[in-house]
Amino acid sequence: MTTGKTAEPVLLGVRHHGPGSARAVRAALEATAPAAVLIEGPPEADALLPLALHTDMRPPVALLAHIVDDPGRAAFWPLAEFSPEWVALRWALERGIPVRFIDLPAAHSLAMAAEEADGERDGTPDAPDVRIDPIGVLAETAGYDDPERWWEDVVEHRGAASGAAGGDALAPFAALAEAMGALREAYGDGDHGRDLVREAHMRLRLREARREFGDDVAVVCGAWHVPALARRSTVTADRRLLTGLPKAKAALTWVPWTHRRLSRRSGYGAGIASPGWYGHLFASPDRPLERWMTKVAGLLRDEDYATSSAHVIEAVRLAEGLATVRGRPLAGLTEAEDAIRAVMGDGSDAPSALIHDRLVVGDVLGEVPEDAPAVPLQRDLARSQRALRLKPEARERELELDLRKETDAARSRLLHRLALLGIPWGEPARSRGSTGTFRETWQLRWEPELSVRVAEAGIWGTTVLSAATAKAASQAVDAATLAEVTALAERCLLAELPDALPVVMRALSDRAALDADVGQLARALPALVRSVRYGDVRGTDGAALREVALGLAERVFVGLPPACAGLDDDGAAQMRGPLDATHQAVGLLDRLPDDTTGSAAGTGAADLRTRWAGVLRTLSARDVVPGPLRGRAARLLLDDGQLGDGEAERLMGLALSPGAAPADAAGWIEGFVGGGDGGMLLVHDERLLALVDGWLTGVPADAFTDVLPLLRRTFAAYESGVRRTLGELVRRGPAAPRRDPAGGAVDAAAPGFGPGLDRDRAAAVLPTLRLLLGIDQDGDPPPHPTPRPETDLTGARR
Known part of the structure; x- marks a missing residue:
């Protein structure tokens, strides 16, 4: 030819x-x-x-x-x-x-x-x-x-x-x-x-x-x-x-x-392992190896690797030598990578992994003119991206949003609407800075397949707002459980879909009225309360949601005690989650300002925590409630400061009395001191520790093997330092009688947390504390608060 x-x-x-x-x-x-x-x-x-x-x-x-x-x-x-x-x-x-x-x-x-x-x-x-x-x-x-x-x-x-x-x-x-x-x-x-x-x-x-x-x-x-x-x-x-x-x-x-x-097989059925390298070869017909090594050195310098022009020269020589030894006409990617690892990476694979990801493969994203045909939804998304200065990028990047700023709030709404449409351009991430509700962190990466997702979502509407609204309304009608509807209500608030919220609210009211499962109601409550909270943070009207949340809470309050009665071990384990979820939701709902949702809502929530404390007292005192749930209810009361001095000790004494079945008593212990923080409670309250120790030593031998797995599971959740401290306290035996504080006045202790304040021991550290804080004997700061270099912490001259 x-x-x-x-x-x-x-x-x-x-x-x-x-x-x-x-x-x-x-x-x-x-x-x-x-x-x-x-x-x-x-x-x-x-x-x-x-x-x-x-x-x-x-x-x-x-x-x-x-x-x-x-x-x-x-x-x-x-x-x-x-x-x-x-x-x-x-x-x-x-x-x-x-x-x-x-x-x-x-x-x-x-x-x-x-x-x-x-x-x-x-x-x-x-x-x-x-x-x-x-x-x-x-x-x-x-x-x-x-x-x-x-x-x-x-x-x-x-x-x-x-x-x-x-x-x-x-x-x-x-x-x-x-x-x-x-x-x-x-x-x-x-x-x-x-x-x-x-x-x-x-x-x-x-x-x-x-x-x-x-x-x-x-x-x-x-x-x-x-x-x-x-x-x-x-x-x-x-x-x-x-x-x-x-x-x-x-x-x-x-x-x-x-x-x-x-780099993946698609389209033509062909994929290449090194598109970035091939792009370099095409763009650099002359001296490609030297240009590649220079590009690599620039990347490594940007990542704080010590790379000089001498490294570039030596890497090029080594790559060419390797090509000669291996009988290749020119040095290829394999020789370049071997030379980079030896010369620029000192034998480490860390730089090689970075180079492969950023250069050999690369994060190049193409661009298409606006004149190209597209579904209306894609055009609206492109307009929103330009208006909000959110350019699609192939490389993953982190986006921090402050919802108090209008632009950031609009970006958040767009990302939440796309997520609801099944277009995961951004994934929520944990913020490394502030954890306030006005902060959001997203991981953004635009993948080509998202264009297909946009085309699929086009059946819901011609704009991102209308499509997300239509899909949310459809999901609300088709939702099978109350938890699905409450989660959808939360997403509607995050995405700010005011036209979809009434449909979701009707579905929420209908499901809440028909659902008789207290566990399902309790599981749905936290998401609903978060929705009310997000509505307050984002400046949206959450009055209707708060009314539904209060009504749902009332139904949980009424139905939870009978639902907890007579449960077996598996049922008790399943009910503990709804119990904790309700406690968390009540805390959030009770802390919301009343004036954000009107006086009616505020009146209904005024004594919410008091009524919930009554439910917990009922659960902690009923013998028909399984031990793990009674113990958990007592612990929640204790953490909220709802138990008076000695009441936690009384409840534990009743649960661990000789008349109680060992398995039920072990369950009560798991509910009360189970979890990662239960060990610290026993460390700081030796009275409760003494009760547990006394009960454990009195468990009959034939019942000990039955309760041992439950106790092992309870105490294995503690950190090793906590377990070691508890062992030392038990080995030491009962605490010595406490001394009365100075002056014979006994200070009241926090409910359930050991004896009162010992003023003599506290007074011993006051001189050193004053020096550290720079204050004089009367509590006023000195004229020159800067520490003088000629004295140490004890006041002695150096």
Whole structure:
């Protein structure tokens, strides 16, 4: 095959996303100057091709095709700057040469994929996919264990050098076509079943182009398809293969793509492991290794690694030496990585991992012009992103929001609305700074697949607000449990969906009125109370939600004591969660300002904590309530300061009395001092510890083995230091009689927490404390509060 005009179409077999193939395609097109260019891709996208010349179009980008009635059925055809198809497309458009896609239409390929997926869900999958990798077979034949390294040596390095030297521009394609022809003879279609149909369609489109433009046509396609396109076949045979194909209405557009997604198999069925490296090779035809090492050094310096120009020089020399030893024409990525690890990383893999993530793969995100077709929801989202200065980025970044600022509040609403629509551009994260309710932290990363999610969400509305409102209302109607509705109410407040909230409130009232399960009511209460709290923080009206929350709390107060009676061990364990949830919710609801929701709500919540304390007292005193729940109720009362001096000791004494069953008493202990903080209670209140110790020593031998697992589970939750302290206290025995404080006056202690204040012991530290705080004997600060260097903490002169 020679350069210049040919009597047959020029078949340029390429590897998708290969910079060497891209340069070779450009050289071949320059040499042959075809009258038309045909490219492997969906023909429905022909109308979108002129956008490739738009000034706002920046690869990597992808053609997105989806079924109109089912946007979730979608496929991508990604194109990078170094993709041969992109180079051919731009070359033809810049010269006004007709360019067309000739692959199987997306209307057929999407419908076929949908049928295959449905068949797998029905339990009738097709034959297992054992597709061969042509590049892998050729690399193995050549004695390479790495297909990527073989391709670099044969195409990316030598192919570019020969083209630059003025050799035959079509020779590399002829050699590759010959190799693929041998593979097709040996493997047939290689179990690429759908390829036979695709190739039949490409042959038909090629015939049409030859009738229109003559034989002076260039075809850019995957090298695997070249032998099939060169093979003689009748029109009748090709049309027979296309008869009866399923079809669906498809819509296509351009969407941004990322280098990270190019590293996965998608679209063409091809993926590359190092898109950032390939992009560098394409953009740096001269001295690529030196430029790469310089780029690596810049990255490492930005990350505070000590990297100098001497490191760059030495790394380049080492990489070139490794290439010579290994018999490679030029140093490739493997040699570069080995040299970087040895010279710049001192043998550590830490810099290599950073370089691989940021440079070898990369976080490049393409851009698509506004003129590209898009669903209305996508256009509204793009407008919101520009207005809020939230540019989509491929690299993950943390976004801190202060909800007291209007812009940040609007950003929060957008992210919450997208999350409700199933478009997880941002994920909530724990803030490393303030934990106030006016702070939010998000982890943002834009993935190309989110474009499909946007298309799917387009069925709910044309704007983000209307779509989120419609979906929230639909979810409220379809919700099966009260907890789902309360969680939805919280999300509606976070997303500020005022039109959806009335629907959610009606569903909430209906579910709350019909739900008789106290456990479900108690589990739903915290989310509802958080919704009221968020409404207050965000300046939204939470009066209706607070009324529902108060009504729900009343029902829990009434129904909880009978619901806890007569439960077995499993039932008691399941009811402990609702008990704690209600206690937390009451605390939050009681602390909300009354004036935020009107006087009626404030009046209803005025004695909320008092009434809840009455419920807990009832639970702690009823013998029919299981021990773990009675103990937990007593502990909640103690933590809230609702137990007088000695009352906790009295309750424990009753629970651990000789008349109580050992298993029930052990359960009471678990409820009262279980959890991570229960050990500190025993450490600071030796009276309670003495009761537990006395009960444990009196447990009969035949019952001890029954209660031991429960006690082990209780005390194993304590930190090792707490367990060690408790052991020392038990070994030491009962505490000595306490001394009365100075003056004979006994100070009252906190309920349940040991004896009163010992003023004599406290007075001993006052002189040192005054020195540390810089105050004099009368409590006033000295004229010069700065500590004098000539004295130490005891006042002695140095």
